[in-house]
Amino acid sequence: MATTLADVAREAGVDISTVSRVLRDDKTQRVAARTRQRILDVVKKLNYQPNAVARALRLARSRTIGIVVPQLDNPVFAEIIAGAEHAAAELGYSLLISHRTRSSDDSDLFRRLVNTNRVDGLLVVSFDEDMQLIQDFQGVEVPIVVINRKIESMSCCVYHNSYKAAQLATNHLIDLGHRQIVHLAGRGGGFNARLRWNGYRDALTLRGVPYDEALVRTVGYAAEDAATATRVLIENSNVLPTAIFAATFLTAAGAMRSLHEMGIPMPDEISVVGIHDAEFALILYPTLTTVRMPNREMGRRAALALCDILSGKNVDSEIVLEPEQLMLRNSTGPCRQG
Amino acid sequence: MATTLADVAREAGVDISTVSRVLRDDKTQRVAARTRQRILDVVKKLNYQPNAVARALRLARSRTIGIVVPQLDNPVFAEIIAGAEHAAAELGYSLLISHRTRSSDDSDLFRRLVNTNRVDGLLVVSFDEDMQLIQDFQGVEVPIVVINRKIESMSCCVYHNSYKAAQLATNHLIDLGHRQIVHLAGRGGGFNARLRWNGYRDALTLRGVPYDEALVRTVGYAAEDAATATRVLIENSNVLPTAIFAATFLTAAGAMRSLHEMGIPMPDEISVVGIHDAEFALILYPTLTTVRMPNREMGRRAALALCDILSGKNVDSEIVLEPEQLMLRNSTGPCRQG
DNA sequence: GGTTAATGAACAAACGATTGTTCAAACTAG
DNA sequence: CTAGTTTGAACAATCGTTTGTTCATTAACC
Numbered sequence: 001m002a003t004t005l006a007d008v009a010r011e012a013g014v015d016i017s018t019v020s021r022v023l024r025d026d027k028t029q030r031v032a033a034r035t036r037q038r039i040l041d042v043v044k045k046l047n048y049q050p051n052a053v054a055r056a057l058r059l060a061r062s063r064t065i066g067i068v069v070p071q072l073d074n075p076v077f078a079e080i081i082a083g084a085e086h087a088a089a090e091l092g093y094s095l096l097i098s099h100r101t102r103s104s105d106d107s108d109l110f111r112r113l114v115n116t117n118r119v120d121g122l123l124v125v126s127f128d129e130d131m132q133l134i135q136d137f138q139g140v141e142v143p144i145v146v147i148n149r150k151i152e153s154m155s156c157c158v159y160h161n162s163y164k165a166a167q168l169a170t171n172h173l174i175d176l177g178h179r180q181i182v183h184l185a186g187r188g189g190g191f192n193a194r195l196r197w198n199g200y201r202d203a204l205t206l207r208g209v210p211y212d213e214a215l216v217r218t219v220g221y222a223a224e225d226a227a228t229a230t231r232v233l234i235e236n237s238n239v240l241p242t243a244i245f246a247a248t249f250l251t252a253a254g255a256m257r258s259l260h261e262m263g264i265p266m267p268d269e270i271s272v273v274g275i276h277d278a279e280f281a282l283i284l285y286p287t288l289t290t291v292r293m294p295n296r297e298m299g300r301r302a303a304l305a306l307c308d309i310l311s312g313k314n315v316d317s318e319i320v321l322e323p324e325q326l327m328l329r330n331s332t333g334p335c336r337q338g
Numbered sequence: 339m340a341t342t343l344a345d346v347a348r349e350a351g352v353d354i355s356t357v358s359r360v361l362r363d364d365k366t367q368r369v370a371a372r373t374r375q376r377i378l379d380v381v382k383k384l385n386y387q388p389n390a391v392a393r394a395l396r397l398a399r400s401r402t403i404g405i406v407v408p409q410l411d412n413p414v415f416a417e418i419i420a421g422a423e424h425a426a427a428e429l430g431y432s433l434l435i436s437h438r439t440r441s442s443d444d445s446d447l448f449r450r451l452v453n454t455n456r457v458d459g460l461l462v463v464s465f466d467e468d469m470q471l472i473q474d475f476q477g478v479e480v481p482i483v484v485i486n487r488k489i490e491s492m493s494c495c496v497y498h499n500s501y502k503a504a505q506l507a508t509n510h511l512i513d514l515g516h517r518q519i520v521h522l523a524g525r526g527g528g529f530n531a532r533l534r535w536n537g538y539r540d541a542l543t544l545r546g547v548p549y550d551e552a553l554v555r556t557v558g559y560a561a562e563d564a565a566t567a568t569r570v571l572i573e574n575s576n577v578l579p580t581a582i583f584a585a586t587f588l589t590a591a592g593a594m595r596s597l598h599e600m601g602i603p604m605p606d607e608i609s610v611v612g613i614h615d616a617e618f619a620l621i622l623y624p625t626l627t628t629v630r631m632p633n634r635e636m637g638r639r640a641a642l643a644l645c646d647i648l649s650g651k652n653v654d655s656e657i658v659l660e661p662e663q664l665m666l667r668n669s670t671g672p673c674r675q676g
Numbered sequence: 677g678g679t680t681a682a683t684g685a686a687c688a689a690a691c692g693a694t695t696g697t698t699c700a701a702a703c704t705a706g
Numbered sequence: 707c708t709a710g711t712t713t714g715a716a717c718a719a720t721c722g723t724t725t726g727t728t729c730a731t732t733a734a735c736c
Contacts, residue, residue, distance in 0.1 A: 002453055002479075004722055015686050020724060028725080032684060052454040053400060054722035056391045057691050064434075064456075072420040073616065078411040085410075085437050094456060096402075097435045099423050115340055116390040117692095118402075118432060141340075223621050253621030260623040278411065280618060283561050283591030285598040342692055353716045358694060366695080370714060392692035395721050455722095 003046045012042040019043075023050070056117075065306055066096045066119035068109065070127040075249070075278040076295050080125055080147060083299025091307045093120075107132070110140045121306045123147060123299075128190025143309040147302045149191040150318065156309065158302040158319040162192040162275070165291045165323040166199025169245050169273045172289070172326055174207050177335035178243040178271060180215065182233060184226055184255060186247045187218040196247050196275065215241065219251055226254030234262060242335045243271040249280065252288055256331070267333030277327050286330035291323045341384045350380040357381075361388070394455075403644055404434045404457035406447065408465040413587070413616040414633050418463055418485060421637025429645045431458075445470070448478045459644045461485060461637075466528025481647040485640045487529040488656065494647065496640040496657040500530040500613070503629045503661040504537025507583050507611045510627070510664055512545050515673035516581040516609060518553065520571060522564055522593060524585045525556040534585050534613065553579065557589060564592030572600060580673045581609040587618060590626055594669070605671030615665050624668035632659045 009016040014035060022031055022039045031039075042048075056062040067084055069077050085095045096119055100106050113119050121142045126133055126149040134151060137144060146157040173181050183200045186193030197216065204211045217233055219225040226246065234240065246252035252274030256266065264270055266286055274281070277292035298321055305315045347354040352373060360369055360377045369377075380386075394400040405422055407415050423433045434457055438444050451457050459480045464471055464487040472489060475482060484495040511519050521538045524531030535554065542549045555571055557563040564584065572578065584590035590612030594604065602608055604624055612619070615630035636659055643653045 002455065006722075016723080017687080017725075018685060020722095021685095024724075026725080030684070035684080047453075049450070049453040051395075051722050052456050053391055053394045054455075054691090055724080057389075057395050057693090057721090058723045058725090060691070062391060072423075073413050073416040075411050075413075078416055081435070082410040082437065085435060089437070095435050097419070097423060097433050099420065099427070112387070115385075115387040117340065117392075118390050223617065250617070250621065257621060257623050257625075279561065279588070280621070283588065283595060283618070283622065285595050285623060287595075343694095344692075354693080355695075355717080356715060359715095362694075364695080368714070373714075389692050392721090393694080395691090395723090396693050396695090398721070 002051065003048045004051065005048075008039065008042050008046060008048050011046065012039045014039065060117075061120050061310075062118060063092060064094045064096055064119050065121045065123060065303070065310075066098055066113045067123040067125065068098045068100045068113075069125045070100055070130065072099065075280065076276055076293075077125055079278075079295035080299035080302075083296035083301075084123055084303040085299075086296075087300040087303035088307070091304070093303070093307060095303075107136050110136055110144075114140055114142050120310050121145070123302050123306060126151075126191075128186060128188060128192050143306060145302045145306045145309070147298060154317075156302075156305050156315055156317055156319070158298055158305065158321070160192070160293050160298065161320050161322050162195035163199040163202075165275050165293060166196040166245070166247075167203040168291050168323055168326050169275060170200045170203035171207070172273060172328075172332065173243040173245060173271060174203065174209060176243070176271065176332060179209055179335070180239060180241040181209070181243045181245055182241040183216045184229060184244060184246045184251045185216055185218045186251075187220050187225075189218075193218075193247060200245055219254075221248075221250065223250045223254035223257070226251040227258045228254075230255040230258040231262065234258070234264070241270065243273070243332070246272060246274045249274050249276045249278065249288075249290070252290070252331075253280070253284060256284060256288070266331050268336060271332040271335075273332050277324075281327065281329065284331070289329045289332040290327050292325055292327050294321050294324050297321055340389065341386045342389065343386075346377065346380050346384060346386050349384065350377045352377065398455075399458050399648075400456060401430060402432045402434055402457050403459045403461060403641070403648075404436055404451045405461040405463065406436045406438045406451075407463045408438055408468065410437065413618065414614055414631075415463055417616075417633035418637035418640075421634035421639075422461055422641040423637075424634075425638040425641035426645070429642070431641070431645060433641075445474050448474055448482075452478055452480050458648050459483070461640050461644060464489075464529075466524060466526060466530050481644060483640045483644045483647070485636060492655075494640075494643050494653055494655055494657070496636055496643065497659070498530070498631050498636065499658050499660050500533035501537040501540075503613050503631060504534040504583070504585075505541040506629050506661055506664050507613060508538045508541035509545070510611060510666075510670065511581045511583060511609060512541065512547060514581070514609065514670060517547055517673070518577060518579040519547070519581045519583055520579040521554045522567060522582060522584045522589045523554055523556045524589075525558050525563075527556075531556075531585060538583055557592075559586075559588065561588045561592035561595070564589040565596045566592075568593040568596035569600065572596070572602070579608065581611070581670070584610060584612045587612050587614045587616065587626075587628070590628070590669075591618070591622060594622060594626070604669050606674060609670040609673075611670050615662075619665065619667065622669070627667045627670040628665050630662040630665050632662050635659055 005016040008019045088095045122144045125147045146154050150157045185197045201211050217229045219229045274290045277290040281288040281290050308315045343354040346357045426433045460482045463485045484492050488495045523535045539549050555567045557567045612628045615628040619626040646653045
């Protein structure tokens with residue numbers, strides 16, 4: 001069995017409350033230096049570690065936060081989790097992970113997590129389109145930090161500046177001389193999808209390149225969707241686009257596959273740029289130019305914010321993270337038609 | 339505040355112990371049908387949910403298991419986690435996630451997780467090469483299930499039949515007429531790396547293809563390592579290999595990138611096959627032929643085994659999962675030199 | 677030296693559940 | 707009608723902490 005306060009107290013010949021006070025460094029009461037030392041010696045000797053469960057019961061705080069993610073096998077979410085786990089661990093919090101798929105009816109997932117007092121707070125990573133999210137928050141009595149999207153009614157949201165990211169990507173293409181720039185946008189008009197579309201449109205307009213809605217295609221999440229859309233787009237074009245700005249990594253990859261299949265060389269005839277950077281950007285051929293987004297940082301900041309809320313501090317209701325940088329690789333190049 | 343047993347008891351006009359017995363369906367004591375119904379009504383009315391922390395303290399069981407992973411942004415590990423989370427949730431267990439990097443000195447990570455009574459058991463996902471693992475298990479007093487590798491001294495290990503997977507991959511290449519088959523093996527000689535190498539060698543031998551150690555290269559984990567190794571290998575070959583069997587997904591991707599860069603067409607001049615299947619196999623060009631391994635299932639079986647151990651059942655000390663199937667795609671084709 | 681103040685540590689009551697024990701009321705039987 | 711047995715539910719201890727309160731000592735002061 002694990003050693004308890006009682007074991008330490010017995011060995012040191014004091015009351016458990018005294019041991020507790022020494023360990024908690026209780027200010028309201030003083031302990032003689034000799035006694036304190038004796039206790040600390042015993043604590044070390046017995047390798048005492050406080051029982052987190054008992055403490056959680058007494059304090060009504062478990063020092064555990066829950067993170068709810070829509071899917072795990074997505075590098076973006078994985079990075080968010082990694083960032084959150086790291087930050088939480090540093091602050092002495094544990095991370096309980098929970099899965100919330102689009103399909104499964106998990107309307108009481110949050111309440112279950114919380115009502116059974118397992119978690120002090122919740123980190124919720126949102127899919128762009130999950131509209132049910134807000135109503136599922138009803139009746140959840142712990143602080144919630146929303147990741148990857150802004151929801152007005154929530155006390156704290158941490159998300160990327162996707163608008164800026166799209167501008168970076170688009171400007172890069174414009175700088176290379178491209179004018180016929182296709183945008184493969186996220187279907188469903190979610191938070192990030194909309195911002196990226198707007199960023200793309202405004203970047204064009206600001207630089208005097210006419211915005212043509214016909215060059216925008218909304219595609220689903222899978223690479224296959226982007227592949228199909230790209231094929232259709234190319235086959236039906238009178239004037240071939242010279243560049244593609246893909247809203248996500250998988251979209252970019254899907255587009256690239258179609259281009260390969262149609263024998264269109266990159267970046268010679270068509271440049272491709274994507275958003276989100278991961279190891280996978282390097283395994284594509286050609287390696288993919290992307291706008292790197294601070295996903296880890298997003299997880300980290302969200303965890304920090306939640307822990308701040310839990311310790312009674314005030315936090316900004318919105319934390320917006322700027323894109324890190326344009327990762328220049330081999331999928332983009334100067335426009336040959338310019 | 340959340341409702342407690344006391345709230346329910348007061349409302350129903352009974353003692354808390356009676357409420358508890360009704361909810362636990364205690365056999366040792368009977369409760370009058372009327373009382374039982376009254377209690378159940380109140381429970382529903384107040385939406386009572388037991389406090390998991392209090393129960394954990396009393397029962398010395400938290401119904402939480404910890405999963406320790408070496409990295410998160412790896413689709414294989416992500417799938418394992420997803421499988422484990424799902425199975426755990428179904429059995430009423432929560433999953434605490436913890437990160438254990440190769441570098442960080444986390445020799446007491448396991449003990450910390452356990453001694454503070456946060457988890458009833460541990461799922462440890464192993465990196466192939468992590469040799470320190472075993473000694474870090476010392477003094478950990480909860481059941482541990484090791485995932486992705488066999489460790490003799492452990493009571494339960496769940497892992498893939500990597501030997502068989504390698505044979506599947508190699509046989510596929512042999513069937514296509516290939517004889518000069520390179521193997522890009524995992525560096526460090528870890529559990530899976532060794533099995534795959536052996537599977538490759540034995541498949542060749544069994545089919546009468548001479549095994550030539552010069553055709554095996556050990557490479558590190560990153561795609562870049564495989565890319566470099568492939569380039570060196572090709573440039574120094576008298577007889578060009580006609581196929582590559584890459585031990586992992588990233589290895590395959592790295593090799594493919596080098597082949598692209600050297601202008602060697604796939605699969606016309608060189609076929610490539612990898613192990614592990616994910617969305618990423620579909621975004622490569624050409625799409626990658628792989629042996630699909632049951633990673634989700636591995637996580638699921640490990641969680642089930644751990645929960646079985648925790649409920650006192652006996653479990654097999656080894657659970658070996660066979661490769662699912664060869665996913666035939668466009669990176670492999672008949673040998674043109676045959 | 678006797679009263680008061682400060683010190684140091686024990687005592688005890690929670691937190692919310694589970695579970696062995698006790699006990700009153702109702703029932704059975706002789 | 708009384709002694710003995712069931713039945714149904716309350717009582718109480720416990721899990722390992724934290725923290726307000728009490729209580730001896732010792733020190734301090736006039």
